[in-house]
Amino acid sequence: MLRTGLGLCLALGLAWCCAAGFDEKDKKDPVRNPLARNPAAIEAGGELFRARCSFCHGLDGKGGGRGPNLTSGEWGKDSDIFSAIRKGVPGTQMPPNDLPDAETWQLVAFIRSLGGAGDQPPVAGDPKRGEEIFFGKARCASCHMIRGRGSPFGPELSNVGAARSAAKIRQSILEPSAEILSDWAGARVELRSGEKFDGVIRNEDNFSVQLVDRQGRFRLLDKRKIARLTRLEKESLMPGDIAGTLSPDELQDLLAFLDRQRSSEANAGNEYSRP
Amino acid sequence: MHNVRVSRRTFVSAAAAPFVAGIVRPVLPSVQNYWADQLAGTPAENWLTYHGDYSGRRFSRLAAIARANVKRLQAAWVYQAEGTSHQECTPVVRDGVMYVTASNIVYALDACAGRKIWEYRAELPEGIKPEVNRGVALSEHRLFFATADCRLIALDARNGSRVWEARVADHRKEYRLTQAPLVIKDKVVVGMGYGDWGARGYLDCYDQATGALVWRFWTVPRPGDPFSETWPEANNAWENGGGCTWMTGTYDREANLIYWGTGNPAPDFYGEGRTGDNLLTNCVVALDADTGERRWHFQFTPHDTHDWDACECPMLVDAAWRGRPRKLLVEANRNGFFYVLDRITGEYLLGKVFATQTWARGLDPKGRPIVIEGTDPTPAGVKVCPTVEGASNWMSPSYSPRYGLYYVVAQDGCTIYASSAAPFQEGKNNYQGTGTQRLPGDPARMFIRALELQTGEKRWERPMLGSEWSWGGTLATAGDLVFVGDAAGNLVAHDAEKGDALWHFYTGRDLSASPMTYASSGRQFVALASGSAIFTFALPE
Incomplete structure (x- = not known):
């Protein structure tokens, strides 16, 4: 099976990709995609993606089993994506491709448009005020962590601005059960001891389950010790009334703050960093 | 002829060594036909082919590890291979030596201690990536394996020195080899892969002594050949028609017939340019082992547009069928149906759904699917079950003759299939005619299922939590156990009769290989490839 590929390269970060895949010619390649944010290029790239990439990466780029999810936003320079497409990814099933430059850049533009907000303008609002709301009034940090601040209970959000569009972030706040990762x-x-608790399942098989409880503690359990385990597949543990505690402006500021959360190491030196 | 010295030594270990009495239900091979008997016989201390023997049942006579003591099974040794992080091979064991492949490297290991004896590295040309590799084939002194750049290489099994190599296909035309070959008499049979990339399928047979091609069987006909009427006249779709032969087949020694599965037609999802049934894709073909001539075929999925290769193991079972002994071929196909055929005539005997499917109302009296309209892929995409990976795939099934149960790893799930015209471009890597998408929030679910041979009914099943991409296979033993590599990377021992999980060991990676068992120095071992490693297990000494 083809399990690894472009996305793995991207997910692993740039240092490895650069070391493995760049030569002198690449150094001359522009870091920026000349077709970035070009709607026609994104559309053309989408067609190319369906025809050439979707077999492994899925029609929506979220991974087809053969290839990994490309919508995480965890990548760096455009030239790294370009290189991964052009040369393949050594040690994986991602093959080299001999597409012309223009088509390769179209693919880069399309991949950039997947899932994350990389090709969208920054969300309006006051991110500084949004930060105060995140760690204060909205109590987001009681479950979420950003760069080491907050709780490890829920998803870590240091890269949420790259991984998710503003619309998706807004939906996650207003309707947390709409999509549960x-x-x-x-x-x-x-x-069996009688103790009850809520937790997030981080891993599970037929014999054991590894959870994090609301206090952020690991609960590592042999299933023989569990009397009942109810999976909340349609119900998020995140409270659904956060919006009711915030004014529209506060919600916008919170969105502006979250939209700017991109892993600084992975984005150093490119146009997608928005500190 | 056969090496009598080696034969006698092995014969003694098989029949008379003290440990064997307790773990083997003995079958005495004749010295004269030693090697042929060994390959055809039910595995015990040796495991001589990818499937263990010619039948593909993956059933071992070893019984030292049994229901009563399997809880005491423990790790014996682990070998970390270079060259891959994604093992798909089934080890082959003879006389205490284990042969495994890791991409294009072959290792000979001490099967009792796990220590390397020799290794052979096949260098690949620039630009050819190492591929998965599923293992080796053994003859008396030779070992055969296939490389990613499409060579069949013969080694001396005693020291790993190269004897010859044959060019099976041109890797520059997007062919790849990943399977374990199959030794039959003085020949070795090997198939090829990458039909999804526009290869035209065939099966090759080579002379063991010289590497000369003996016969080639094409799975997609040229114009004018038999079955060419199942391809359009108006174009050359047949030239890149798929139908690859990428998994190891089986062999009936008495009938001298090879049974081999063929892959999907290409392009995978766009069928408008290849109207017709597209024979002999998605078939099991029965071929004369000496000549490669077709005796019969059975097509599971005519004009497939969902990538449902028929490369699942064509298992051979001898059993009473409706009151009389019959030679059967059994297959849980990627399309969601479990089939029983007469393997001498190809007659369809039984078809039964064994996993979620939404594309066929059922099978007609000849076994042809009654396809539901609107299940072909469209430009916008259409939801169909099973998934594009299929209701089962390369993960090996197994069979317990004692219980008449067929064990299969099954996947219940659906995929959105999309299609568009796909002109073939040589060397362009892919030729699928668009692609697929999983259903958000509705991952496929994995199971081990025990199906009754006579009815296809489910006797028991166990869900396997974990990844829908973890595809370990199964192994059945005379210890009334069925081992499975589960969806989370565990090797699990189930009660073969009732399905209870009796033992497990976490290997640390998703699985893409099937377990096997053997005996060495008086101990029964169970082995499974996971990640870059070969794990082995045994009872405490």
């Missing part, structure tokens, strides 16, 4: 499914657990 499979890696963050909640559960209600009742142990």
Whole structure:
């Protein structure tokens, strides 16, 4: 099976890709995609993607099993994506391609448009005020962490601005149960000892389950100790009334703050960093 | 002829060594036909082919590890291979030596201690990536394996020195080899892959002594050949028609017939340019082992547009069928149906759904699917079950003759299939005619299922939590156990009769290989490839 590829290269970060795939010619390549944010290029790239990439990466770029999810936003310079497409990714099933430069850049533009907000203008609002709301009034940090601040209970959000569009972030706040990431499914657990708690399932097989409870503690359990485990596949553990506690301006500021959360190491030196 | 000295030594270890009495239900091979008997016989201390023997049942007579003691099974040794992080091989074991492949490297290991004896590295030309590799084939002294750049290489099994190599296909035309070959008499059979990239499928047979091509069987006909009427006259779709032969087949020694699965037609999802049934894609073909001539074929999925290769193991079972002994071919196909055929005539005997499917109302009296309209891929995409990976795939099934149960790793799930015209461009890597998408929030679910041979009914099943991409296969033993590499990377021992999980060991990676068992120095071992490693397990000494 083809499991690894472009996305893996991207996910692993740039240092490895650069070391593995660049030569002198690449150094002359522009870091920026000359077709970035060009709607026609994105559309053309989408057609190319369907024809050439979707077999492994899925029609929506979220991974087809053979190839990884390309919508995480965890990549760096455009030239790295370009190089991965052109040369393939050594040690993976990602093959080299001999597409012309223009078509390769179209693909880069399309991949940039997937999932994250990389090709969208920054969300309006006051990010500084949004930060105060995140760590204060909205109590987001009681479950989420950004660059080491907050709780490890829910998804870590240091790169959420790259990984998710502003619309998706807004939906996650207003309707947290609308889409529950499979890696963050909640559960209600009742142990044979009688103890009950809620947790997020970080891993599970037929014999054991690894959770994080609301206090951020690991709960590493042999299933023989569990009396009942109820998976909350349709119900997020995130409270659904956050919007009711914030004014429209506060919500916008919070969005502006979250939209600017991109892993600084992965984005150093390119146009997508928005500190 | 056969090496009598080696034969006698092995014969003694198989029949008379003290440990064997307790772990083997003995079958005494004749010395004269030693090697042929060994390959055709039910595996015990040796595991001589990818499937263990010619039948593909993956059933071992070893019984030292059994229901009563399997809880005591523990890790014996682990070998970390270079060259891959994604092992798909099934080890082959003879006389205490294990042969494994890791991409284009072959290792000979001490099967008892896990220590390397020799290795052979096949260098690949620039630009050719190492591929997965599923293992080796053994003859008396030779070992055969296939490389990513499409060579079949013969080594001396005693020291790993190269004897010859044959060019099976041109890797520059997007062919690849990943399978374990199959030794039959004085020949070795090997198939090829990458039909999704526009290859035209065939199966090759080579002379063991010289590497000369003995016969080639094309799975997609040229114009004018038999079955060419199942391809359009108006174009040359047949030239890149798919139908690859990428998994190891089986062999009936008495009938001298090879059974081999063929892959999907190409392009995968766009069928308008290849109207017709597209024979002999998605078939099991029965071929004369000496000549490669077709005796019969059975097509599981005519005009496939969902990438449902028929490369699942064509398992051979001898059993009473409706009151009389019959030679059967059994297959849980990627299209979601479990089939029983008469393997001498190709007659369709039984078809039964074994995993979620939404594309066929059922099978007609000849076994042809009654396709539901609107299940072909469209430009916008259409939801169809099974998934593009199929209801099952290369993960090996197994069979317990004691319980008449067929064990298969099954996937219940659906995919959105999309299509568009796909002109073939040589060397352009892919020729799928667009692609697929999983259903958000509705991942496929993995199971091990025990199906009754006689009815296809499910006797028991166990869900396997974990990744829908973890595809370990199964192994059945005379210890009334069925081992499976589960969806989370565990090797699990189930009660073969009732399905209870009795033991497990976490290997640390998703699985893409099937377990096997063997005995060495008086101990039964169970082995499974996972990640870059070969894990082995045994009872405490």
